[in-house]
Amino acid sequence: MGVAIRDILVDCREPVSWDDLSGIAAVDAHNALYQFLSIIRQPDGTPLMNGKGRVTSHLSGILFRTANFLEKGIRPVFVFDGKPPELKQETINERRKHRAMADEAWKMALQEGDLEEAYRQASASARIDAHILESSRELLDLLGIPWLEAPSEGEAQAAWMVRKGSAAYVVSQDYDSLLFGAPVLVRNLTVSGRRRVRGRMVTVNPERIVLSSLLNRLGLTREQLIEIGILAGTDFNPGVRGIGAKKALKIVQKGEFESVIAEKQPDFNPAQITDFFLNPPVTDDYTLEWSAPDIEGVVEMLCGRYDFSEERVRSALTRVSVKATQKTLDAWF
DNA sequence: CGATACGA
DNA sequence: TCGTATCGG
Structure with missing residues (x-):
């Protein structure tokens, strides 16, 4: 996934505190959604779903991560992929094949009762389809979070927005935005420091990569x-x-x-x-506005149609609303 | 992943 | 109160 340059960037990643990250973040939406869809699952690999079998893992991820971002003074704009370039077709075909094989391997692992393998294969079978995209955008609208669709690659558009000064940094786990010229990339922008990876606990902290420093160093x-x-x-x-x-x-x-x-x-x-x-193809045709969440709209969507707990949703929305109000006041001064 | 329950 | 387990949808 993404450009394979990780091994030369070991010394180019600096730990970064949340305080240094307040500002506008251009979020690679595809990367965030993929992360939510592959990881937010039951131990046997089943994603979170509503009563009708609609996947909801991504909605859980967007709701709570957005609440955390706003609480920490980060204003996200989600940048979605547009039409992929012809050059990407082979990768797209391979990924489709890989997902289909993982889907089969998931079923096999379930039959054999191997939960760990089932979870691993289910993660690899995660796919961003039309429902995922539509419901993600609907939720962002209700939360008052701006999003846009790139003309081509989302990472290229996000990089361009940081170059222009529309955003302070790109948020993605992949490094492609650096090749697209993003001056700053932030990885591991998750709240919980400790994570279980293959049974072991590992500490994951936010890290920043500054393109100019990277190029200088190397x-x-x-x-x-x-x-x-x-x-x-x-x-x-x-x-x-x-x-x-x-x-x-x-x-x-x-x-x-x-x-x-x-x-x-x-x-x-x-x-x-x-x-x-x-x-890369990019656009300047966007406006970034953060507004207070439509609380009843979010409750209608998540609780009414996706079976979320109203208590949990309202609690998260309170955090979003408080910060949205404070942002308005900040802007006034 | 992020929230919440729960035991030390 | 903090760290680990396990829900969540």
């Missing part, structure tokens, strides 16, 4: 970072066999990107991928 230009991505693999090309981020870094630092491509993949022209990262 002695690269943004174009060279993109070259590393292309060698290691992106959503738009499979990468070169046997070359991961670390080897790619050495190759690019020695100025051997083109010769390696010419040798290993003579029929491959990386120029259109480089160009896509440097000049």
Whole structure:
């Protein structure tokens, strides 16, 4: 998932406190939804659902995370993917195949009573369909949170919004926005520090990656970072066999990107991928406004149609409302 | 994931 | 009151 450059960014991630994160956050909606849909499940892998079998995991995630963001002075704007570029088609096909296989493996694991495997496969089978998108956008509207659909990749649009100063940083677990030129990326923007991963407890803290610092530290230009991505693999090309981020870094630092491509993949022209990262389709046609939540509307949606507990929903909405009011006052001064 | 219940 | 377990939909 995403560009495979994680291994060279180990020293480029700085811990960041919540206090430093107050401001406007451009959230990679696809990434957030995928995270909610894959993780918010029962131990056997079944997602949260209403009585009619509609998946609700993502709605739970959006409601409570948004409440936390606002409470901490973070104003999110959710950036959805638009039409994927042709270059991405192979990745899209592979992911579809992978999800279908995971779905089968999930059923098998359930038959064998292997809960851990069932959960793992169910997570891998998570899919963002039309219902997920429609219900997510409806909830954001009712919560008073702005969202927009990118012309193409959401991460490209989010990066552009930070470059323009419309937002302070991109929120995503993936690194693609850096190749799209996002000046600041924030990962692990979750409230709970301790998480269970494969039975063990691990501490996960918010971390910030500043593009200029990253490029300085590694002695690269943004174009060279993109070259590393292309060698290691992106959503738009499979990468070169046997070359991961670390080897790619050495190759690019020695100025051997083109010769390696010419040798290993003579029929491959990386120029259109480089160009896509440097000049992706983006739009300036958006306005960002945060308004007080439509409390009765949210209750009607989540409790009336998706079987949420009214007590839990109202409690979360109280936190959203308090901050929405305070924001209005802040803006006045 | 994030909220809540529960035991030390 | 804090850390771990387990609901939630």
